[in-house]
Amino acid sequence: MKKHNFSAGPCILPQEVLQKASEAIINFNNDDLSLIEISHRSKSFVNVMEKARSLALELLDLENKGYKALFLQGGASMEFLMVAYNLLNKKAAYLNTGTWSDKAIKEAKAFGEVIESASSKDKGYSYIPKDFTIPEDADFFHCTSNNTVAGTQIKEFPKTNVPLICDMSSDIFSRQLDFEKFDLIYAGAQKNMGPAGTTLVIIKEEVLGKVERHIPSMLNYQIHIDKDSMFNTPSVFAVYVSMLTLQWLKDLGGISFIEKVNNKKAALLYNEIDRNPLFKGIVAKEDRSIMNATFTLKDSALKEKFDKMWQEAGINGLNGHRSVGGYRASMYNALPLYSVQVLVDVMKELETQLKNS
Ligand SMILES: *Cc1c(COP(=O)(O)O)cnc(C)c1O
Numbered sequence: 126m127k128k129h130n131f132s133a134g135p136c137i138l139p140q141e142v143l144q145k146a147s148e149a150i151i152n153f154n155n156d157d158l159s160l161i162e163i164s165h166r167s168k169s170f171v172n173v174m175e176k177a178r179s180l181a182l183e184l185l186d187l188e189n190k191g192y193k194a195l196f197l198q199g200g201a202s203m204e205f206l207m208v209a210y211n212l213l214n215k216k217a218a219y220l221n222t223g224t225w226s227d228k229a230i231k232e233a234k235a236f237g238e239v240i241e242s243a244s245s246k247d248k249g250y251s252y253i254p255k256d257f258t259i260p261e262d263a264d265f266f267h268c269t270s271n272n273t274v275a276g277t278q279i280k281e282f283p284k285t286n287v288p289l290i291c292d293m294s295s296d297i298f299s300r301q302l303d304f305e306k307f308d309l310i311y312a313g314a315q316k317n318m319g320p321a322g323t324t325l326v327i328i329k330e331e332v333l334g335k336v337e338r339h340i341p342s343m344l345n346y347q348i349h350i351d352k353d354s355m356f357n358t359p360s361v362f363a364v365y366v367s368m369l370t371l372q373w374l375k376d377l378g379g380i381s382f383i384e385k386v387n388n389k390k391a392a393l394l395y396n397e398i399d400r401n402p403l404f405k406g407i408v409a410k411e412d413r414s415i416m417n418a419t420f421t422l423k424d425s426a427l428k429e430k431f432d433k434m435w436q437e438a439g440i441n442g443l444n445g446h447r448s449v450g451g452y453r454a455s456m457y458n459a460l461p462l463y464s465v466q467v468l469v470d471v472m473k474e475l476e477t478q479l480k481n482s
Pocket residue numbers: 134199200201202203225269271272273292293294295313314316
């Protein structure tokens with residue numbers, strides 16, 4: 126039986142998507158050719174790219190609103206650099222809520238002044254800063270919607286007149302937001318959309334063209350837009366699997382449907398973390414992530430026993446990030462509610478066994 130996969134990324138994908146992807150590796154579209162041995166300029170693949178781009182915009186309700194969707198390479202980490210390369214003239218404001226924000230800030234500093242509007246670094250990124258100001262004259266404001274490592278999530282985005290840029294790598298397509306508020310959204314595929322190797326970038330085209338510097342072609346958003354996300358050979362397999370996952374999500378009922386399931390999964394686990402006297406959550410309750418739940422055992426002497434129990438229950442990927450410790454249950458779109466129930470049952474079982482011993 127397939128494991129209950131709580132891996133933080135690369136992570137679980139829908140079983141039917143894996144099935145279709147494996148078939149396409151051997152014989153794509155019944156063309157008697159593999160998906161990964163045909164030209165990316167072939168009609169078969171161009172259709173895949175166009176479908177993936179349009180599904181992304183459709184699911185986010187951003188069609189015909191001046192946005193373009195791109196599938197680029199280099200991971201979300203490349204976007205830390207590209208965002209600043211393409212949009213930072215003089216100064217930009219960043220919200221520092223975790224490891225990934227911190228890295229984005231570091232990259233941006235090579236291109237201009239970076240204001241850290243607020244940071245939760247002092248408390249191990251265990252909360253989301255709320256009251257802070259964004260300079261009116263900043264070229265943009267950058268934030269991370271979901272902090273994959275710490276397990277916090279922004280519930281309410283700041284109101285600002287400057288362009289809003291968001292790294293949504295680990296919660297894109299998981300909850301409904303007013304996506305029109307954002308001018309640029311990026312997300313590495315491997316958290317909630319597909320295999321590693323491609324990054325979705327959604328750009329409101331009007332924010333481009335405002336910096337003076339020369340931008341190398343591969344790092345230039347406008348060039349990728351002008352070439353329909355085919356400036357060079359795209360990651361054909363990663364784009365195809367992302368397309369299949371987006372189609373799967375659309376067929377299920379889109380973000381509004383999956384958000385309900387995601388909320389149920391998170392409530393099930395957080396209720397147990399709060400109820401069970403052996404466990405405690407790591408981050409501020411109001412900022413808890415619906416995607417990545419971080420928690421610890423109150424008594425670390427129980428670790429060996431608990432680890433053995435969840436592993437025997439067929440659970441994979443529950444260890445916390447090395448910088449945080451404890452446990453992290455990543456509950457991305459494709460993780461079934463049933464898997465969360467299995468984890469909760471193991472937590473209850475640990476409590477029962479201790480009571481009886
Ligand atoms: C995983 C992750 C990244 C880094 O993604 P890569 O594709 O490995 O570069 C960036 N931001 C967030 C929020 C992430 O979860």
